[in-house]
Amino acid sequence: xxxxxxxxxxxxxxxxCLNVCPCNAIKEDKNVIYIDDNCTLCGVCISKCSFxxxxxxxxxxxxxxxxxxxxxxxxxxxxxxxxxxxxxELLGEGKRLARQLGTNVSVVLLGINxxxxxxxxxxxxxxxxxxxxxxxxxYFNDELYADIITxxxxxxxxxxxxxxxxxxxxxxxxxxxxxxxxxxxxxxTCLEVDVEKRLLKQTRPAFGGNLxxxxxxxxxxxxxxxxRPKVMRPVEPDFDRVGQIIRPDVVISQNxxxxxxxxxxNKVQKVNLADADVIVSAGRGIQKPQNLELIxxxxxxxxxxxxxxxxxxxxxxxxxxxxxxxxxISVRPKIYIACGISGAIxxxxxxxxxxYIIAINKDPNAPIFxxxxxxIVGEIERIxxxxxxxxxxxxxxxITC
Amino acid sequence: xxxxxxxxxxxxxxxxxxxxxxxxxxxxGSNSIINPFDLYAVEESIRIRESVGGNVTAISxxxxxxxxxxxxxxxxxxxxxxxxxxxxxxxxxxLATSRTLAAGIRKIGNYxxxxxxxxxxxxxxxxxxxxxxxxxxxxxxxxxxxxxxISKDPIxxxxxxxxxxxxxxxxxxxxxxxxKEINEPRLPSLxxxxxxxxxxxxxxxxxxxxxxxxxxxxAGSPTYVLDTFAPEHxxxxxxxxGEPEQQAKIVADKxxxxxxxxx
Numbered sequence: 001x002x003x004x005x006x007x008x009x010x011x012x013x014x015x016x017c018l019n020v021c022p023c024n025a026i027k028e029d030k031n032v033i034y035i036d037d038n039c040t041l042c043g044v045c046i047s048k049c050s051f052x053x054x055x056x057x058x059x060x061x062x063x064x065x066x067x068x069x070x071x072x073x074x075x076x077x078x079x080x081x082x083x084x085x086x087x088x089e090l091l092g093e094g095k096r097l098a099r100q101l102g103t104n105v106s107v108v109l110l111g112i113n114x115x116x117x118x119x120x121x122x123x124x125x126x127x128x129x130x131x132x133x134x135x136x137x138x139y140f141n142d143e144l145y146a147d148i149i150t151x152x153x154x155x156x157x158x159x160x161x162x163x164x165x166x167x168x169x170x171x172x173x174x175x176x177x178x179x180x181x182x183x184x185x186x187x188x189t190c191l192e193v194d195v196e197k198r199l200l201k202q203t204r205p206a207f208g209g210n211l212x213x214x215x216x217x218x219x220x221x222x223x224x225x226x227x228r229p230k231v232m233r234p235v236e237p238d239f240d241r242v243g244q245i246i247r248p249d250v251v252i253s254q255n256x257x258x259x260x261x262x263x264x265x266n267k268v269q270k271v272n273l274a275d276a277d278v279i280v281s282a283g284r285g286i287q288k289p290q291n292l293e294l295i296x297x298x299x300x301x302x303x304x305x306x307x308x309x310x311x312x313x314x315x316x317x318x319x320x321x322x323x324x325x326x327x328x329i330s331v332r333p334k335i336y337i338a339c340g341i342s343g344a345i346x347x348x349x350x351x352x353x354x355x356y357i358i359a360i361n362k363d364p365n366a367p368i369f370x371x372x373x374x375x376i377v378g379e380i381e382r383i384x385x386x387x388x389x390x391x392x393x394x395x396x397x398x399i400t401c
Numbered sequence: 402x403x404x405x406x407x408x409x410x411x412x413x414x415x416x417x418x419x420x421x422x423x424x425x426x427x428x429x430g431s432n433s434i435i436n437p438f439d440l441y442a443v444e445e446s447i448r449i450r451e452s453v454g455g456n457v458t459a460i461s462x463x464x465x466x467x468x469x470x471x472x473x474x475x476x477x478x479x480x481x482x483x484x485x486x487x488x489x490x491x492x493x494x495x496l497a498t499s500r501t502l503a504a505g506i507r508k509i510g511n512y513x514x515x516x517x518x519x520x521x522x523x524x525x526x527x528x529x530x531x532x533x534x535x536x537x538x539x540x541x542x543x544x545x546x547x548x549x550x551i552s553k554d555p556i557x558x559x560x561x562x563x564x565x566x567x568x569x570x571x572x573x574x575x576x577x578x579x580x581k582e583i584n585e586p587r588l589p590s591l592x593x594x595x596x597x598x599x600x601x602x603x604x605x606x607x608x609x610x611x612x613x614x615x616x617x618x619x620a621g622s623p624t625y626v627l628d629t630f631a632p633e634h635x636x637x638x639x640x641x642x643g644e645p646e647q648q649a650k651i652v653a654d655k656x657x658x659x660x661x662x663x664x
Contacts, residue, residue, distance in 0.1 A: 046535075052539065052574075143540050146535070167543065167544055167563060171543040174526075174529075174530075175531045175534070175535045175541070177528075178532035178533075182496075182623055183622075183623035184495065184624070185624060186525070186527065186528055187526070201627060206524070206525060207523055208525070209632065211631065212630050212632050213628070214626070214627045214628040215624050215627065216627045217623050217624050217625075219623060257539075257540035257555075258540045258541075258542060258575075259570045260568070260569050261557070261569065261570055262567070265564060265565040272563045272564045274563045275563070319582075320561075320580070320581055321561060323581070326522055327437055327522075328581070334659060335656065335659055335660070356655075356659055358655070370638075373637065374651075374652065374655060376640075376652065377642050382645040383645045383648055383649065386645040389649070390646075390653040391653055391656065
């Protein structure tokens with residue numbers, strides 16, 4: 001059995017690792033520290049070593065017995081007791097894949113006072129919830145979450161592990177995959193299974209959305225991927241549905257190198273871009289910063305988030321957190337309304353996968369029209385006010401009838 | 402403070418064209434550039450050195466020509482650079498890349514902070530930073546938009562989230578990935594260009610960094626590309642000319658249709 005190794009040139013014999021090892025595999029004998037065969041490669045000691053004196057490249061030499069791995073695990077991301085939509089979506093997708101593979105779906109839920117969230121996870125399709133409730137888990141923490149989830153994975157051996165491609169998920173997933181020495185595919189937009197080989201076919205955009213690639217991970221387990229929000233379909237929740245709650249026996253380390261100490265909420269953006277069903281986005285074609293108010297008003301009457309092209313951010317008209325495109329964020333709303341955005345390839349890369357694209361631009365030859373389902377040729381200053389008026393009328397009618 | 406900054410060579414996006422018959426990237430005639438996100442990482446490293454002193458070493462894994470790109474990084478202001486280049490590194494996925502970079506960084510040794518761009522514009526995964534930190538057994542913070550406190554350990558950073566900024570402390574040594582908001586990259590200086598021309602940039606092979614062939618390149622990569630294809634784009638598109646009021650009516654019809662009818 002492969003195991004971790006202590007790098008004797010770096011080890012200062014502080015014995016921190018002895019105390020954190022859940023398997024009692026690290027021993028000290030005559031002033032020599034070594035790891036014995038009890039090691040399960042959980043890796044808890046690695047992140048606890050302040051001297052980087054534990055090597056885990058040996059992980060790779062231990063090929064997992066693929067047939068031991070069964071079931072689908074989902075990262076139950078939560079923040080302040082709220083579960084983001086992507087977890088519901090992953091449950092819907094996980095359920096679909098599990099049906100094909102004849103297996104079940106479990107969720108690993110970390111946090112504090114997590115009881116009230118479990119019912120919701122069952123309602124959206126979880127069969128099992130691994131609940132780890134601890135005061136130290138109140139806030140997301142990469143190293144602690146990675147430690148604990150790796151232990152849950154090694155104890156339960158899921159064949160597939162899905163994580164939402166949120167900021168937290170995208171930070172946590174590579175840390176866990178790296179520790180487990182397994183493959184990880186980022187930002188998937190389509191998942192299929194080869195039932196016979198039990199292989200997960202993971203499709204994702206590459207090269208700024210110019211190419212789609214289908215990736216597989218044939219020899220390592222679990223098969224891990226992050227999935228973009230808004231891509232998969234959740235099932236209708238059934239709050240009478242129940243499942244099994246398991247409280248796994250895991251080591252929770254107290255010695256953390258990263259600590260959250262505060263949060264500054266973005267007050268300008270009422271709806272966040274990643275969650276938005278509708279995004280109204282502005283580019284240089286809005287001509288002056290004052291016209292951003294028009295864009296905001298239009299967004300408000302649609303309940304939409306406000307996005308921007310790189311040009312506006314670079315000009316200092318709006319903060320970077322609004323930037324959509326290659327050096328900003330990628331979005332996938334139901335409706336994307338591009339106002340005065342010409343449609344440079346770098347911008348298209350961040351919004352092309354929106355389900356319905358409306359473009360408003362005075363230049364009929366703007367490249368944005370090539371990807372738009374509906375294109376409006378004209379001046380922003382005339383069209384957007386007309387749209388605001390029209391939408392307000394419609395809403396009135398809709399509410400009254 | 403000793404800083405290691407990771408950089409990657411990527412094709413210039415505007416030039417990426419897909420051969421529709423073979424579904425592969427047409428590389429001929431495409432320029433290679435420093436991954437745009439890495440420029441912010443380079444700039445931040447230089448700023449930290451300017452404020453607290455120390456040394457900036459750039460590292461990259463790639464084909465031998467990437468030496469020229471590293472020269473550019475020295476021209477911008479890095480003190481040294483190292484290229485990891487070996488046929489055995491070819492075809493690496495993010496895991497194999499992280500292992501290789503980790504081996505190179507261990508050989509450089511004596512670092513306090515590693516800075517990476519949030520993601521590359523070609524692979525676009527944002528995985529190498531956290532994966533590398535894990536391989537080195539150090540903590541990491543992704544999407545850093547500001548370093549508030551650098552002179553003390555722990556350092557204090559702002560991390561960009563979907564709905565705001567998280568303030569996070571991290572003990573060193575550690576790794577951060579940075580977003581565009583963090584700074585405005587400078588251009589190479591004349592002095593820098595002269596220095597870069599004379600700089601000796603070592604090229605380390607798998608043997609030099611003592612990494613097993615089984616752990617790097619395609620052999621060390623658990624993921625494989627099964628298939629690639631060109632995405633389907635909207636085929637139907639309708640262009641509306643005419644008066645704003647009429648245009649607005651048609652758009653409103655469509656919006657109401659999508660937003661309310663289906664739900």
